[in-house]
Amino acid sequence: MSRPQPQGISADLALVTGLKSGDQGAMAELYDRYSSVVYAVALRVLGDTGAAEDVLQEVFLQLWRKPSAFDAARGSLRTWLAVITRNRAIDSLRKRRPETDIEDVVLSVAPDLAGEAERARAAEKVRGLMGNMAPAQRSALEMAYWEGMSHSEIADKTGEPLGTVKTRIRAGLIVLRKAFQT
Amino acid sequence: MSEHERYSEDLALYAVDALRGEERARVHEHLAACAACRRELEQLRGDTALLALSTTGPRPPQRARQRLLDAVAREPRVPRIVETSPRRSWWGVLGWAATAAVVIFAISLWRENSVLKGTLASASSQAAKSAREMEELRRIAAPILEPEAQRVTLVAAKAPPQPQGKVFYLRKRSSLVLLANNLPALPPQKAYELWLIPTSGAAIPAGVFKPDAHGSASVVDPALPAGAEAKAFAITVEDEAGSATPTMPIVMMGAGE
Numbered sequence: 236m237s238r239p240q241p242q243g244i245s246a247d248l249a250l251v252t253g254l255k256s257g258d259q260g261a262m263a264e265l266y267d268r269y270s271s272v273v274y275a276v277a278l279r280v281l282g283d284t285g286a287a288e289d290v291l292q293e294v295f296l297q298l299w300r301k302p303s304a305f306d307a308a309r310g311s312l313r314t315w316l317a318v319i320t321r322n323r324a325i326d327s328l329r330k331r332r333p334e335t336d337i338e339d340v341v342l343s344v345a346p347d348l349a350g351e352a353e354r355a356r357a358a359e360k361v362r363g364l365m366g367n368m369a370p371a372q373r374s375a376l377e378m379a380y381w382e383g384m385s386h387s388e389i390a391d392k393t394g395e396p397l398g399t400v401k402t403r404i405r406a407g408l409i410v411l412r413k414a415f416q417t
Numbered sequence: 418m419s420e421h422e423r424y425s426e427d428l429a430l431y432a433v434d435a436l437r438g439e440e441r442a443r444v445h446e447h448l449a450a451c452a453a454c455r456r457e458l459e460q461l462r463g464d465t466a467l468l469a470l471s472t473t474g475p476r477p478p479q480r481a482r483q484r485l486l487d488a489v490a491r492e493p494r495v496p497r498i499v500e501t502s503p504r505r506s507w508w509g510v511l512g513w514a515a516t517a518a519v520v521i522f523a524i525s526l527w528r529e530n531s532v533l534k535g536t537l538a539s540a541s542s543q544a545a546k547s548a549r550e551m552e553e554l555r556r557i558a559a560p561i562l563e564p565e566a567q568r569v570t571l572v573a574a575k576a577p578p579q580p581q582g583k584v585f586y587l588r589k590r591s592s593l594v595l596l597a598n599n600l601p602a603l604p605p606q607k608a609y610e611l612w613l614i615p616t617s618g619a620a621i622p623a624g625v626f627k628p629d630a631h632g633s634a635s636v637v638d639p640a641l642p643a644g645a646e647a648k649a650f651a652i653t654v655e656d657e658a659g660s661a662t663p664t665m666p667i668v669m670m671g672a673g674e
Binding site: 263266267272275276278284287299300310314317320321325354361362365385401402404405408412415 | 425426427428429430432433434435436437460461462463464465466467468469470471472473474475476477478481482484485486488489490492
């Protein structure tokens with residue numbers, strides 16, 4: 236979503252290794268690679284440029300402090316940063332202490348989206364899938380993911396039973412998963 | 418419905434942080450024991466990543482880059498943490514008289530207890546008392562003796578002679594022993610306080626203590642919440658009544674693996 240990154244994941248690994256030895260140049264390089272995605276996610280959650288910039292700052296500082304929290308065996312740095320950023324932005328939105336330590340955010344990602352065009356296509360596909368979901372399902376998933384609402388808050392807001400909300404959120408995620416399974 | 422299936426919907430909620438309170442704690446606890454659910458959680462987080470990555474927006478303002486790099490330049494590097502390999506025999510790790518005394522005391526009482534159980538089988542009340550004592554000892558000594566207990570060495574960042582603390586923490590029993598040496602003397606009405614730094618949430622008080630004239634101190638089996646997962650341990654100086662939250666600075670700190 237930013238400039239082309241011909242060096243890809245192996246370069247990410249080298250840069251993260253650089254962080255471990257205190258290389259500030261590696262930090263600058265990683266910022267140039269991923270600040271756009273981090274900022275976009277933070278802004279989507281917070282809707283406020285100042286607050287999004289604060290989260291951007293916090294996410295990269297966390298990476299600087301704990302580069303070993305990123306497990307390269309489990310997917311790309313881009314993906315991990317996107318998930319960490321969403322979590323931190325939600326914490327900021329809900330004005331709560333961080334609920335999950337970055338070291339605990341382990342994820343596995345099926346699609347390995349190396350190129351800019353491929354990522355753009357994937358993002359478009361996700362937006363299409365969301366658009367095709369039943370409105371109640373899409374909205375339950377969005378309220379949970381982008382607004383950080385608990386399942387009981389969603390149930391209160393929509394007037395639906397808790398069990399229905401639970402099912403909708405899980406089923407929504409599975410729809411995304413299946414669309415990317417080869 | 419299998420246990421795994423029972424948790425499947427809650428795992429999706431957990432992956433998007435939509436669970437609160439007890440429900441969240443229950444899933445958290447289950448995850449600690451269930452590899453299949455941990456894998457499913459990783460998968461679900463991967464699914465949520467698709468959502469996150471579908472977002473596009475403007476670039477961050479130019480000033481943000483310099484702000485970050487300035488902040489990075491100001492950041493102290495992480496203090497050196499001396500870790501003790503959990504695989505190393507604790508005999509090799511524990512060189513101290515205090516530790517040896519605790520262990521020898523525990524083992525001798527265990528043996529004594531076995532003898533008592535054999536010879537006083539008919540004296541049921543004594544045997545029951547003895548069994549209670551043994552259980553108590555087993556509980557106290559478990560974090561020292563059981564191989565799976567976390568063993569963490571805490572060191573001060575500077576200043577010889579080096580104060581040292583060793584924490585033995587057995588999460589499944591919420592049982593902990595701290596043994597510390599070379600601690601600096603405290604100002605009047607102050608005490609040291611040990612903190613369990615959990616993997617998420619606020620620091621948990623894990624005992625208030627004062628060193629003796631030689632700078633040695635111990636904490637045995639402080640009150641701890643059940644199953645708290647420890648990321649690190651730290652020691653601060655507090656009023657002697659203890660505190661609910663740590664007062665900076667941290668004087669000693671250590672993390673396990």
